[in-house]
Amino acid sequence: MRPDPSDALDHAAATHAGRVADALRAAIAAAGGALWFDDYMELVLYAPGLGYYSAGARKFGADGDFVTAPEISPLFGRALARQVAEALALAGGDTVLELGPGSGALAAALIPELDALGASPARVLLLEPSPELRERQRARLAPCADLTRIEWLDRLPDTPLAGVIVANEVLDALPCERFVVHDGALHELAVVVQGDGFALEERAARSATRSAVRSLEVELGARFAEGFAHERRARLAPLVATLSRTLARGLLLFIDYGLGQRELYSPTRARGTFLAHHRHRAFDDALFRPGLCDLTAWVDFTAVADAAIGEGLALAGYTTQAHLLLGCGLETLLGEPLAGPGPPAVAEARRSRDAQRLTLPDEMGERFKAIGFVRGIDATLLGFALRDLAHRL
Numbered sequence: 001m002r003p004d005p006s007d008a009l010d011h012a013a014a015t016h017a018g019r020v021a022d023a024l025r026a027a028i029a030a031a032g033g034a035l036w037f038d039d040y041m042e043l044v045l046y047a048p049g050l051g052y053y054s055a056g057a058r059k060f061g062a063d064g065d066f067v068t069a070p071e072i073s074p075l076f077g078r079a080l081a082r083q084v085a086e087a088l089a090l091a092g093g094d095t096v097l098e099l100g101p102g103s104g105a106l107a108a109a110l111i112p113e114l115d116a117l118g119a120s121p122a123r124v125l126l127l128e129p130s131p132e133l134r135e136r137q138r139a140r141l142a143p144c145a146d147l148t149r150i151e152w153l154d155r156l157p158d159t160p161l162a163g164v165i166v167a168n169e170v171l172d173a174l175p176c177e178r179f180v181v182h183d184g185a186l187h188e189l190a191v192v193v194q195g196d197g198f199a200l201e202e203r204a205a206r207s208a209t210r211s212a213v214r215s216l217e218v219e220l221g222a223r224f225a226e227g228f229a230h231e232r233r234a235r236l237a238p239l240v241a242t243l244s245r246t247l248a249r250g251l252l253l254f255i256d257y258g259l260g261q262r263e264l265y266s267p268t269r270a271r272g273t274f275l276a277h278h279r280h281r282a283f284d285d286a287l288f289r290p291g292l293c294d295l296t297a298w299v300d301f302t303a304v305a306d307a308a309i310g311e312g313l314a315l316a317g318y319t320t321q322a323h324l325l326l327g328c329g330l331e332t333l334l335g336e337p338l339a340g341p342g343p344p345a346v347a348e349a350r351r352s353r354d355a356q357r358l359t360l361p362d363e364m365g366e367r368f369k370a371i372g373f374v375r376g377i378d379a380t381l382l383g384f385a386l387r388d389l390a391h392r393l
């Protein structure tokens, strides 16, 4: 799909786009004329006051650029609450930490449900560097949660915690390097200035990217073919390792779209998985309206597992989002009587449509995976009891 060229920017968005473009030109000049793709992504997503996630764009939900599972329905967070409650009990934990809470939709479903289950954590930590998103989260949570129990962090706590760390659709938003094999050599994409705009240019890959891609080929037992283009994330393993060290006891849970290494880097995905999202359109033009689009790529769950296990965590399971939610009792939630305004039949139909979006294989059910790691827990967890895909890592 292409971005919609007829979809014009209002004055504020156009002014913001101009500021991002100025910052980008300055960064490209400071980098000697070309900015590596991961540095480009870092700037246009996260530069304070400018980046997609650190400035005021609407982003999430029906009137934003994309919809995440917790935005689709509170069923997601309510089902997940059962997994969180189980892990808190097994670990004797008292803390829930959510990384990248976005609009606050997951916490807004999770916290009241934990209270209803009699599993209220003593502390809820929300790691959110963006001041604008913090405000949105506070407003979203005020009607449904005791804010005195919630602490906003801009970095991970120094003291390891006992409880659950959860991140939904955070890893796919980490900056990635983009590589391509051309004339038998490894190249990387960089962003350069071209006229009034920007262009992607292939440059000889950095040595760190070359050795990481070489290790990947060794792991997979084959060289990537001529023209093979893909992504990797140098930032992924350090983040997962740091999160793992932050967990003294309990569960570390990631939900995101992605695959194990063998499937992710298979010849059938020789064009990579990078996508930009803007106003509910997904396209591969990374340079369309820098700072106003979400940029993503699929997650390498093998790399996630290697990093967490390397820090002494045990794999609790790797499964589809559908099986995670069903294992956590989604069907029981669907059987509950519905309260609230409006005809019950309409609410019922809406709830069942939302559950289908979360679980059907051609919606979010299969593409999204859940991977969990534990420390100090030795039991099969609810969310990973129905289907185990660990052999695909």
Ligand SMILES: C[S@@+](CC[C@H](N)C(=O)[O-])C[C@H]1O[C@@H](n2cnc3c(N)ncnc32)[C@H](O)[C@@H]1O
Residues within 6 Å of the ligand: 053, 060, 068, 069, 070, 071, 099, 100, 101, 102, 103, 105, 106, 127, 128, 129, 130, 133, 167, 168, 169, 170, 173, 174, 239
């Ligand atoms: C696609 S949004 C998902 C938001 C939310 N979790 C949801 O499911 O609706 C990605 C989020 O990850 C956050 N993020 C990216 N890198 C992060 C990091 N290193 N630490 C914490 N949050 C991060 C972004 O700021 C953004 O809020």
